[in-house]
Amino acid sequence: MNPQELERLKYPIGQHHEQIKYTMEDVRSWIGDIAQFPQQITSLTESLTTDELNWLHRPDGWTIKQLVHHCADSHMNSFMRYKLALTEDTPKIKPYYEDRWAELPDGTMDEISDSLMIIAGIHRRWAVLLNTLSEEQLQRTFYHPEHRKETNLGTTTSMYSWHCKHHLAHIEQALAHKGSF
Incomplete structure (x- = not known):
């Protein structure tokens, strides 16, 4: 597989482009994406067999089940970052190794219902x-030590709107290719 094809499989909706300037209409649209995500990911995954949950979304990528577990982990972390930014002055957040988390026993288990419930609850509250x-309040910031910069909550909302669509596209991609790469 050539590098361009691998890049397309890695970023099926394109890479995220940071939204420094945005309108409240943009924010409402991004919030809609975040609010709809639990239903969308559940619809895509609820009737999958164990074999299908183990399909890869790209060569050397994650399985569908790992994508679901990752979204639960990632979105829990993001929700906490919002709460920290809203209650503290530019808190320094704790990065984590998402690739390592995806390999932990709870990130590789075939049962995804708990992660789907986490996603539903977190997204409802979020x-x-x-x-x-x-x-x-959307201008409140947190400091990300890995990126060495402050990010405001409006820009972060854009990123998580993209993140939801990005991983939904990964799951759709795995299903379309039947996990064979």
């Missing part, structure tokens, strides 16, 4: 929180 934020 959407409630996001829908109450003012333009001023």
Whole structure:
């Protein structure tokens, strides 16, 4: 497989481009993506067999089940970052090794219902929180030591809207290719 094809499989909707400038209409759209994600990922995965849950989304990529578990892990972390940014002055967040987390026993188990429940609960609360934020609150920041920069909550909302669509596309890709790469 050539490098361009591998890149397309890695980023089926394209890479995220940081949204420094945005409108409240943009934010409402991103919140909609975040709010709809639990239903979308559940619809894609709820009737999959164990074999299908173990399909890869690309060569050397994660399985469908790892993508589901990763979204639960990632979105729990993000939700906490919002809460920290809203209650502290530019808190330094804790990065984590998502690739290592994906290899832990709970990230490789075939049963995904617990992660789907986590996603549903986190996203319900996250959407409630996001829908109450003012333009001023969307400017609150956290410091990401791995990236060595401050990021505001509006920009982070854009990133997680993309993150939801990115991993839904990965699951769709695995299903379309029947996991064979």
